[in-house]
Amino acid sequence: MSKTKMALRGTTFAVTLGAFAMPATAEIDEINWAVPISFASSLTALGDTLPWVAERLEAVSGGKINLQVVEPGAMIPALAVFESAATGQIDAGYSWMGYERGQVPAAALFGATPFGLEPHGYVAWMYEGEGDALLKETFEPFNVYPILCGTIPPEAAGWFKFPIESVDQLSGLNMRAAGVGGEIMKEVGMSVTVLPGGELYQALETGVLDATEFSLPTVDDQLGFYQVADYYHLPGWHQPSTSQFLYVNMDVWNDLSAQTQAVIETTCMAGTVYAMARGEALQGPVLSSFEEKGVEAIQLPDEVLQEFRDATEVVMERESENDAQFAKVYDSMKAFQAANKPWHELGYLPRDWTWDKEASE
Known part of the structure; x- marks a missing residue:
């Protein structure tokens, strides 16, 4: 093939590409x-x-x-x-x-x-x-x-000025929370307030709030909650x-x-x-850094999680009765979660499993 023909063919190919590309770009x-x-x-x-x-x-x-x-x-x-x-x-x-x-x-x-x-x-x-x-x-x-x-990992259960060791401590506790999680906290006797993130530090510092949840360790660290509360409870049961x-x-x-x-x-x-x-x-490095700042990061006791789970059933049933679309969405979520439960339980390593290295030596 001559150089002239090759050049013409190359030009034709380029024009053809342009014909496809230009209208698509123009539609944005x-x-x-x-x-x-x-x-x-x-x-x-x-x-x-x-x-x-x-x-x-x-x-x-x-x-x-x-x-x-x-x-x-x-x-x-x-x-x-x-x-x-x-x-x-x-x-x-x-x-x-x-x-x-x-x-x-x-x-x-x-x-x-x-x-x-x-x-x-x-x-x-x-x-x-x-x-x-x-x-x-x-x-x-x-x-x-x-x-x-945008979807992010679980939030913390919250920042507290004292450790939560029993269900009895929840009654009357004044906490910032939002969404359905806030309704569940009310169900167990807590007093719940919704405030933007920028107002939470002062509310904790002045005693307007006894506790607050907001976001991930990276975010909570930036907002300085560790300066006004010593106990960081997890897991984020209210926002997995x-x-x-x-x-x-x-x-x-x-x-x-x-x-x-x-x-x-x-x-x-x-x-x-x-x-x-x-x-x-x-999150890992930030969570680890809280110890150096005098904060104790601890899991909520099982009895407290059980109390929140029991209250969740009550709240979700009530919300579903009050709003048909809520019920429709929640039922879909539960069905999907149940269908995938065998895979999640068997397909992934158990979270409490650890390698016993010494036993293998």
Whole structure:
């Protein structure tokens, strides 16, 4: 083949590729959204997920999709993301799902379900089970299109000024908590208050709160709770996984091209993996560092966990009776968890198993 023919063929091939590539690129909409978030972007493994997603969206869209991350309180109140997206005050926002449970009771289950699915199981239910379809169904009446965009490992059970050694200590205890977990704490006699993260240190320090739960060790460390409480209780029975969502106003979402929608949803899926990996990787060293700061990290006694589990059954039954969508979502979660129980019990090493190295020598 002559050099001329080879050059012509190369040119034809390039033009053909361009014919396929250019229309696809052209279908990505120009987006410039100011996106308020509920947690400061400086909070490691909690508030830094959406900034990462925003960077990736700009890169994969060739600069067409721009999300300007707006810190809590700068544009709207930190806990007003859902309402603001629903009314069209904002195009989109990013928050933990559950602050809106007064209007959308089932929302709290997507944010965190007590004694429920852990991160890998939750993501499996969302992407391979009924989760995402039920999510969209739950929020459609409120003119919001929600996208899972970050899941992190369990939160701690909370920071306390004294060790919890028995169920009797729970009655009357004034604690910050949110979501269904807060309702369960009320069921065992605790007094529960919902406050944003930025207000918790002072509330603990001044005695407004006896205890608080908030997030992962990396986040709690940054907020300085170890300076005002000496006992860090685990596990996070109330939030075995914690999930955040991109809330997009439905009218705004429907105006986007299918390709733009796909780019956003796929990048949020990547953000979920990023959050899971980052959240899991960073906690061990931070948890170990608390001992040097005079904090005792300890597990809740079995009788206390049993009390919370008993109360969970009562609360979940009551919530399910009061709201059909709550019942539908919770039943789906429980069915998925039960179906996968044999695999989780047999497929993974038991958590209390250790290698007896001396016995093998």
